[in-house]
Amino acid sequence: MRTCPFSGGMSISKRVCDQCAFQSVSLCNSLSENDIKTLLNLGNVVHFKKGELIYKQDMRPNGLICQLNSVVKMVKLNDHGVEDIVSLHKPVDLLGITEIISEIPYQYSAIALEETQVNIIPISKFINLLQKNAMFSFKLNKYLAWRILDAHHRTDKFTKKHLRGRLADTLLALHQICNFKGETDTIDLQISRADLASYSNMTSSNAIRTLSEFSHSGLVELKGKKIRIVNWEELKRLSKFG
Amino acid sequence: MRTCPFSGGMSISKRVCDQCAFQSVSLCNSLSENDIKTLLNLGNVVHFKKGELIYKQDMRPNGLICQLNSVVKMVKLNDHGVEDIVSLHKPVDLLGITEIISEIPYQYSAIALEETQVNIIPISKFINLLQKNAMFSFKLNKYLAWRILDAHHRTDKFTKKHLRGRLADTLLALHQICNFKGETDTIDLQISRADLASYSNMTSSNAIRTLSEFSHSGLVELKGKKIRIVNWEELKRLSKFG
């Protein structure tokens, strides 16, 4: 089993990346350990507290963020001034890379869900690396291609599935996002029901309703914000179509 | 005004690419004329008739398709065995590049809407170019980044807009797709109402209903498959939110 051994360019711990779902694109699928080291050597480490804003929508990027420890959520202001959750990122991943490469302002805000460190790589150094190192650039193409496939998956999720399917999909995705902590069946993320809902593109009323439906039919067990997946098979079946 | 002067590596005609909407990603935004020439020199030209299948979903790619002349539609089989339209591509564009880079089977089928020529580049030659030429690889990163942004736009279209907004968005996109022919206000594409509907993620009943609503309120004029956009401002307003 391939491993993705990074944590902040400080200490090197093991993180299993082969479990990465389609939905949680990992840098480790395309970049080698040395590639990531090369990248991290260009930047410096910055500390963020729980709930802190890493960068803000509409601002111009001034550094590529390499997320090293905890889960980061991407949010976007909707027409009603509410922040919709767009995606969740687990370590190791690159934040804001699309905007940097396209030379546009951030499309989303990035928020650390837990206390975390990130590595910030100056844009010029990153671009220089890409323009000089064909193999690195090639691997980044692979990473971006996966992000495209992931985006298509997301569209399919929202256009082809009903409440139950979307929520099941979300739960499986959340599990993939936070399973790097070693927990097996339990989703333990500090996200509200409203976040859960907007990640599934539904109202929180419906997310809660559907979740309690899952709970009553023995698919999951709810303990506050913690969700334990009981019936994996049925949940996967629902996420395919239900 | 920048121009994108390609047609099949055979004769060189002018195609304006600066008009490219966000929705109709063009290769010319990221690759230079010389880059595209370099690419085309690796492959050979193949001719396709109107309605002909360029490649089929679930098959393994055996060449990168560079689309040179006419509009190509991407379709995906849905659960009911019907082909949903996923995207439309105008020249010059690369088809199946995501699958080739990710080394997976085609996610969609590609169909030529009109008689056309494509340039087919052997995968090994293409990969070799990427791995050797850092600058080319870098520019392809830009292209893929645009595709990611485009995919996000698509998700937004489907999750945040109602029938009218989605259809307005589709009409503006279709115009961008086929305006390379020189027509100014008219969308002249050989696609059925059902295609129009599935491109807008709605039933054909609703696409037709909404289209005739647009027609009655003077937004568009319908002449068979041809759609002439009359009230651009209102259509753009609707596509933002309606």
Place this chain on the structure above:
DNA sequence: CGTTCTTTTGACTACGGTCAAGCCGAGTGG
């Protein structure tokens, strides 16, 4: 222990999907 925010549940509403019938237009044959 009260204030405030989040979660939960219920009743109502509306957007959009389903289904079916009628219409139009192109191609075919009498």
Place this chain on the structure above:
DNA sequence: CCACTCGGCTTGACCGTAGTCAAAAGAACG
């Protein structure tokens, strides 16, 4: 030249999924 047929287009009536709104219960914070 005019029925006839067949496929896509159009419209209407009905229904189901999911959004809105509100009220109450619970959790978190000082």
